[in-house]
Amino acid sequence: MNEMFQNALPVLKRLEEKGYKAYFVGGCVRDHLLDRPIKDIDIASSARPEDVQRIFPKTIPVGIEHGTVIVRHESVSYEVTTFRKEDEYRDYRRPSKVWFVDDLKEDLSRRDFTFNAMALDTSFQLIDHFGGREDLKREQIRTVGDPNLRFSEDPLRIMRACRFMSVYNMTIEAETKRAIKDQAYLLRRISTERIAIEFIKLLQGVQAGIALKFMKESSVLDHMPTMMQEKQNGQFMDFDWNDLESDEQRWTAILLLSDVSDVRGFLKIWKLPNHMIKKVGELMSAYRITSWSKMDLYRFGLETALSSITLKSAIEKKDYAEEIAQLEQRYSEIPITSRKDIPLDGKEILEITQRKPGIWLGKLLEEMEKKIVEGELALSSSVLKDWVKRWER
Numbered sequence: 001m002n003e004m005f006q007n008a009l010p011v012l013k014r015l016e017e018k019g020y021k022a023y024f025v026g027g028c029v030r031d032h033l034l035d036r037p038i039k040d041i042d043i044a045s046s047a048r049p050e051d052v053q054r055i056f057p058k059t060i061p062v063g064i065e066h067g068t069v070i071v072r073h074e075s076v077s078y079e080v081t082t083f084r085k086e087d088e089y090r091d092y093r094r095p096s097k098v099w100f101v102d103d104l105k106e107d108l109s110r111r112d113f114t115f116n117a118m119a120l121d122t123s124f125q126l127i128d129h130f131g132g133r134e135d136l137k138r139e140q141i142r143t144v145g146d147p148n149l150r151f152s153e154d155p156l157r158i159m160r161a162c163r164f165m166s167v168y169n170m171t172i173e174a175e176t177k178r179a180i181k182d183q184a185y186l187l188r189r190i191s192t193e194r195i196a197i198e199f200i201k202l203l204q205g206v207q208a209g210i211a212l213k214f215m216k217e218s219s220v221l222d223h224m225p226t227m228m229q230e231k232q233n234g235q236f237m238d239f240d241w242n243d244l245e246s247d248e249q250r251w252t253a254i255l256l257l258s259d260v261s262d263v264r265g266f267l268k269i270w271k272l273p274n275h276m277i278k279k280v281g282e283l284m285s286a287y288r289i290t291s292w293s294k295m296d297l298y299r300f301g302l303e304t305a306l307s308s309i310t311l312k313s314a315i316e317k318k319d320y321a322e323e324i325a326q327l328e329q330r331y332s333e334i335p336i337t338s339r340k341d342i343p344l345d346g347k348e349i350l351e352i353t354q355r356k357p358g359i360w361l362g363k364l365l366e367e368m369e370k371k372i373v374e375g376e377l378a379l380s381s382s383v384l385k386d387w388v389k390r391w392e393r
């Protein structure tokens with residue numbers, strides 16, 4: 001048994017000792033059967049949240065109303081969720097109502113896809129009521145029950161299907177696929193934040209191009225938070241998303257491939273966090289630089305410069321190894337990384353020049369910084385002092 005399951009086993013055993021049912025469920029079972037690294041272990045149990053809180057010494061009530069309590073065991077967090085079912089039709093604006101149930105099968109039946117609706121018991125027996133293992137073998141994504149119903153209950157599942165397609169390199173079963181096409185418009189009811197989370201996971205997957213192509217064909221792409229069309233046919237598809245290394249590169253690639261003119265507007269509509277908006281903005285500016293001066297390198301930093309080259313190389317399908325080596329060399333010749341590295345500050349300059357502070361000081365500092373970066377002024381305080389004394393205006 002996998003080490004992560006082994007470590008979590010005492011939590012399940014404890015629940016059983018107290019007379020409750022307990023199982024490993026969801027993503028961890030799926031990833032285990034796929035022989036993939038397991039991210040986190042989720043547990044489903046007949047115990048109610050208050051029972052779980054009573055049984056374990058260390059718990060964190062993260063979503064009591066949905067039946068979820070975190071149990072801390074040997075410094076690892078486990079989400080223990082009471083068997084539950086949900087409203088058949090959700091009101092997309094309000095959180096859905098949940099009912100606690102006593103039956104594992106009922107809990108599994110509310111889950112989105114067959115491979116997400118399996119469980120493992122304490123002796124590591126697989127419980128698979130909906131053919132999840134078979135679907136994993138066939139590498140297909142299939143909803144538990146009628147796909148039309150399941151997507152209308154929660155249209156986010158449409159995004160999740162596309163995400164799994166990309167991450168696991170699977171196809172979508174025919175009926176499930178048809179339902180996605182028919183119900184793609186329901187995605188408009190889902191909050192941007194939830195869509196963005198699935199979308200970025202999709203872009204991180206090994207088959208992002210294929211998943212994006214499917215999203216286009218099934219008109220899912222038309223119902224994203226903001227218009228996102230490819231410049232020409234096949235751009236998303238032909239693009240090798242695996243060449244990219246970070247989420248800011250992925251978002252910037254989307255912008256470049258779809259020829260978005262209002263970059264900030266696009267990122268705002270997608271409700272990306274400010275730090276991501278800033279990074280994408282910088283990368284976009286860096287991308288437009290065709291010949292990097294030392295001053296450009298100094299301003300953007302080596303990391304952003306290299307990141308823009310990675311992106312360029314992916315988009316143009318060209319090897320930029322030589323340029324990268326040149327950039328690294330050029331960057332290493334820059335003696336400072338910020339103004340703080342200059343051994344002469346504003347106060348000292350005022351003393352040397354015996355002048356009153358004013359706009360001139362900012363101009364002088366800027367000029368001095370530029371000359372140091374470009375190698376025209378040595379980084380020595382006596383050289384700099386001399387230069388300041390001779391500085392005019």
Ligand code: ATP
Nearest residue numbers: 025026027028039110111112113116117154156157
């Ligand atoms: P990840 O690898 O991103 O953790 P996951 O499948 O574990 O993928 P989670 O969001 O962690 O996704 O959800 C855990 C489990 O909860 C899923 O495996 C699935 O059984 C169920 N689930 C999650 N989201 C939905 C949904 N929108 N509708 C139905 N069931 C869902």
Ligand code: MG
Nearest residue numbers: 026027028040
């Ligand atoms: Mg998970």
